[in-house]
């Protein structure tokens with residue numbers, strides 16, 4: 001995929017690298033962070049601030065956009081960039097994370113209420129199934145309309161899981177929506193983000209080896225189907241209607257690059273197998289999925305470490321759903337180029353203000369002998385964790401009369417113009433501006449962190 005990704009420099013100290021991803025909507029200097037624009041908006045942040053903050057790329061969720069406003073209107077508007085005003089490179093996920101995680105949360109909830117209808121328990125519950133129909137979930141009581149997954153996202157109502165994909169009922173209007181590899185590709189094509197993720201089954205933690213292997217194999221089969229879709233110049237997905245080449249060109253105003261997803265849960269053999277398979281496919285990039293789904297930080301890092309040597313040297317690697325500062329600093333060392341996570345924006349809306357002074361050198365290199373001896377990624381002490389991902393809880397009453405800048409170590413517009421007291425006041429009074437100011441600052445801190453990470457890699461300090 002010439003021209004899409006270039007590595008400019010590889011650290012002499014670790015697997016970290018500096019590179020560049022080129023899309024039709026701009027260039028992304030890597031390593032890079034993708035703030036969540038789940039429903040087509042970086043929550044509370046007007047798009048004109050994107051440039052001030054230096055946000056390079058953002059991440060939209062296919063499942064959410066399919067349920068509302070629907071992909072047809074986005075396509076009609078000229079794609080997600082035009083529809084939302086987010087004029088930067090965008091990545092869309094496959095919808096797999098949301099549509100599969102719903103199964104577990106719903107069945108656990110049903111199980112708790114003693115009304116579960118499937119005989120298996122999850123995640124082992126999907127073992128060997130060709131098709132599971134859970135009729136009691138198709139018309140649940142009103143209080144079950146929405147359930148939240150581990151990341152706090154609203155989950156749709158499951159109707160059917162099969163080898164082919166998932167059918168569920170929209171939480172918005174009750175419509176049945178289907179996700180298959182072909183549908184996911186079609187939805188993502190219409191959304192028009194620059195980077196697409198192949199449809200995958202996100203394995204939940206803890207999963208049995210048997211289940212994780214089946215989910216992994218299914219993910220691989222689906223990747224092949226997604227690739228086939230991309231290669232096909234005239235897709236015929238909906239209602240058997242065949243699109244003309246002309247329509248296809250007009251519906252594809254810009255290039256879209258596909259990433260396959262490495263799964264395998266917390267099992268070393270499966271992660272390696274999956275990495276080998278996914279990397280062997282000729283996709284422009286590779287993503288690592290199924291991490292940060294409830295396992296410990298150490299386990300999450302292990303999953304990346306195991307496949308470190310399998311990751312492509314000439315293609316970008318994205319880590320799905322990881323964005324805690326201490327994790328990022330450690331995981332760029334394994335060659336991760338991009339990260340997406342809701343953490344900085346979600347914490348901002350909770351009044352958690354990132355501290356701008358973040359040390360990126362206080363972590364112990366995983367290549368140090370002590371760590372090799374231990375055989376596992378090193379643990380951070382609680383003190384280290386708090387120093388790396390420290391934040392100020394601006395809602396605390398101690399800030400009520402504090403007229404110092406929001407963060408004296410930060411040069412952002414917020415910190416140059418507003419005090420802790422004012423931000424505290426906005427949060428206590430639930431003024432909407434508080435969310436915007438906090439989001440602006442947290443993302444500014446993230447972007448400056450990545451500036452420093454790239455610089456440190458260039459100087460072989462990371």
Ligand SMILES: [Zn+2]
Pocket residue numbers: 406407410411412413414415416441444
């Ligand atoms: Zn600031």
